[in-house]
Amino acid sequence: MAAKMNRSDFRQWAARTRALGGCVQPVHLRGRVEHLDPLTGEVLHRYTTSCEPGGTLRVACKTRRASRCPACAETYRADTYHLVRAGLVGGKGVPESVTAHPAAFVTLTAPSFGPVHARREKPGGTVQPCHPRRDAGKCPHGRRLSCTARHSADDPRLGEPLCPDCYDHTGSVLFNALAPELWRRFTLALRRRLAKAAGLTVTALGDALTVSFAKVAEYQRRGVVHFHAVIRLDGPGGPAATPPGWVTYATLAEAVQQAARAVTVTTPDSNEAPARSLAWGTQLDVRPITTTGELTDKAVAGYIAKYATKAAECVGTLDRRIRATDDPNALPVSAHARRLITACLRLGALEEMAELRLAEWAHMLGFRGHFSTKSRHYSTTLGRLRTDRTTHNQRKHEITTGRLPLTDEDQVLVIADWRYIGQGLTPGEVLLTAALTGTPLPPINPRDGSSA
Structure with a gap:
């Protein structure tokens, strides 16, 4: 964290981090894109990742899984x-x-x-016993098919079979x-x-x-x-x-x-x-x-x-x-x-x-x-919502930078070259991302202590 914050390009890195909304497993790309006038060959717009921190462009992973990002x-x-x-x-x-x-x-x-441990609540919120059976016998594997525990919401036994061999x-x-x-x-x-x-x-x-x-x-x-x-x-x-x-x-x-x-x-x-x-x-x-x-x-x-x-x-x-x-x-x-x-x-x-x-x-x-x-x-599509958001961000960028938009009538030749470099952040960058954007940290796997 200290090394990242002391770099000369930290402000640029932080601005990109905020633009990504706090993505903790961004895709790293390296390359360039040029917009040319096909008649004159004039360069209308040029972008290269060499001006980005570390020489790479970070793009949001766009995963749907909260356990990952x-x-x-x-x-x-x-x-x-x-x-x-x-x-x-x-x-x-x-x-x-x-x-x-x-x-x-x-x-x-x-x-x-098969019967499993469950949390049973009455309408008023009172937790009832899991499987209260006084006359419950034993399964063929010798386990009693009864549980009188009042399980808490985070009880690790929830969902576990009363007898794993019978399930x-x-x-x-x-x-x-x-x-x-x-x-x-x-x-x-x-x-x-x-x-x-x-x-x-x-x-x-x-x-x-x-x-x-x-x-x-x-x-x-x-x-x-x-x-x-x-x-x-x-x-x-x-x-x-x-x-x-x-x-x-x-x-x-x-x-x-x-x-x-x-x-x-x-x-x-x-x-x-x-x-x-x-x-x-x-x-x-x-x-x-x-x-x-x-x-x-x-x-x-x-x-x-x-x-x-x-x-x-x-x-x-x-x-x-x-x-x-x-x-x-x-x-x-x-x-x-x-x-x-x-x-x-x-x-x-x-x-x-x-x-x-x-x-x-x-x-x-x-x-x-x-x-x-x-x-x-039923309604609109996720693709349409994403397109509308992209259009909104493009217009916002045009207003911020003052660059004229390329209209549909413009005849533009686009030359692009992109390479995949990697994905993710270091542990220090994850903490900085959470601090800069206020987003939660990725869940930690309680069994091995690693980030999901």
């Missing part, structure tokens, strides 16, 4: 928040009339794969791997149920109704994913059209419940893991979204955006891929996560399971889907 993840979270909320109240190209369209906040959970680790990772397919089948079944309620065919439903949604995947402490989704019913073509009169929240809620109970997915069949049918769990939550009350558009958008920046780290697993040279028994993970990772590696080696790519996604406990997705008509 809290600053860039916060930008992703904010973009997701505005994307979700625009689909509920309008804005970002969505008309405000969308607030009158029926919308529901839906939570689809995973089935049980269905195979079923857990297979559900994670097939959860995206189960969601796809749910959306198809939802449209069939709505068509049936209207007395239409599924093909004709599109001429009367559009089903729009935005969803996010969340890891439960036991290591399985469940989905939170905003589902909205629009008229034909999207949010600008009014849905037909027969469409109400009650119609949507009933269709969601029926579709969730109807869909299943079958796992690949193998001698080591026979085929099984997987479905959503019994805990299905469907609630209306309103502009006032407990479940408002702001609350829903904030809830979904929060989980868009998280992954499987809450389960105690790694925040990187499992390498071929890694010893599963030596990984700095929890005992439950180790069993789930081992199950992924074991099943991933089977030819029948090759399409699930379990070994490649063992660090995610088998889940390989996108964490946040939306339908085409």
